[in-house]
Amino acid sequence: MSYQAFGTAPIKCSKRKCDWKGYETDLLRAAWKTSKCPKCGCETYYFMTESEVKQWERATQAATQVKPHA
Ligand SMILES: [Zn+2]
Incomplete structure (x- = not known):
């Protein structure tokens, strides 16, 4: 297994x-402590599994999609 670059x-x-879902870069940082x-x-x-990532992407896409003629 290979790790992706931090925050990706x-x-x-x-x-x-x-x-809560997001990226490591979205976490709160408390000085030298771990991210929250x-x-x-x-x-x-x-880390999300592949199917979780797909589900999440679908959900965020649906949420940001603007329907001009709803
Ligand atoms: Zn939480």
């Missing part, structure tokens, strides 16, 4: 209730 791999918060989820402040996160 989609991640999700480890707290299932939180369900911007939503719940949790310090652990998972």
